[in-house]
Amino acid sequence: MxxxxxxxxxxxxxxxxxxxxxxxxxxxxxxxxxxxxxxxxDYGFVEGTNSDMPRDKQGNPIPKYTYPAIEYLTQFDYRQKRVFEFGSGGSTLFWQARAKAVTSIENNQAWYQKVMADKADNVTLLFAEGARYPQMITQLAEPFDVIVIDGAGHRYDCAQAALPFLADGGMIILDNADWHPNTAALLKQSGLLQVDMTGFKPTEHHTSTTSLFLKRDFDFPTREARQPSFGMGAKQLHSEAWDKPQT
Structure with missing residues (x-):
């Protein structure tokens, strides 16, 4: 050929x-x-990697989750959803463009200042270090529809602190779950449904796993009528003859 x-x-x-x-x-x-x-x-991998900032084909910021996780997450409508992040960055810019409100906790002072300069009005960015970092979520009154655990350190403690603050029908996102099996086990044993999204990531040269932990009544609205939507580089067709009852 x-x-x-x-x-x-x-x-x-x-x-x-x-x-x-x-x-x-x-x-x-x-x-x-x-x-x-x-x-x-289609994924914008080369330009994003060269700029050292995860971005999609159009140059929009994306999280450093695995591509399968990003594609799954972008199917949903978050306009009425509240997001909490342990760890800020490109993911904060991703969520602020989609969610009703975003609260992010950062424990790196230099990175905190960088994200602070780029955040939108619907983002509350807080700074905390050491043992205070995973406990910051306990100081907030309302539950969150999406909780992201992707910060520098304390992931088990963050997961433990987050569980009481996950809203009905919500989900927790644990990035690098393959590196944190104890944390993943804690979330699964709490009764959440674990879905592992393994694949390549923006700006990285190896595969990894971003795991989603869903409440059993999870049912976020989708942006399009059909689910799943077509992925990057997909053949956009409908195998209609095989996708209906036989007469």
């Missing part, structure tokens, strides 16, 4: 094989190149 912009005349593959602008590849290598092209162009 060949990779290039030229087509052979009269099925003359020999002409393509000799052309300097065309590569001869096995089917597996050709498909791998196509997959890399989707990661580069």
């Amino acid at each position: 060949f990779w290039g912009e030229l087509k052979p005349r009269d099925g003359n593959d020999e002409e393509l094989a000799r052309h300097p602008a065309v590569l001869s590849l096995s089917k597996g290598e050709l498909y791998l190149a196509a997959c890399s092209h989707i990661l580069r162009e």
Whole structure:
């Protein structure tokens, strides 16, 4: 198989094989190149990595969750939802564009100042260090629909403190869950449904796992009528004949 912009005349593959602008590849290598092209162009991976800031194809900030988790999360309508984050950054900018209100706790002073300069009016950004950091959520009166555990340290303590403040029908997002199995076990054993989203991440060269822990009555409204929506690089078709009762 060949990779290039030229087509052979009269099925003359020999002409393509000799052309300097065309590569001869096995089917597996050709498909791998196509997959890399989707990661580069549709996901915006290269530009985001070069800028050291997770961004999508349009340059919008995205969280450093795994791509499968990001695609799943972007299906939902958060306009009436309240989000709490342990750890701020690109995820804060992502959530502020979607949610009714966002509260983020940061324990890195330099990063706190950076995010403070970019945050929107619907974001409350707080600073706390050490043992105060995971307990900050206990000082807030209302429950949250989405709680994100993605900060620098104390993830088990953050999860433990967060559980009483998760709203009915809500979810907890634990990033790097594969690195924090005890924290994941704590959340699952609390009765939440665990869904592991493993895959590549923006700006990173290895796979990881972002886990979602859903209340059993989870039912966020979706942005589109259909779910799932088409993913990045998907074939946008409807296999209609197989997607209805047989008559």
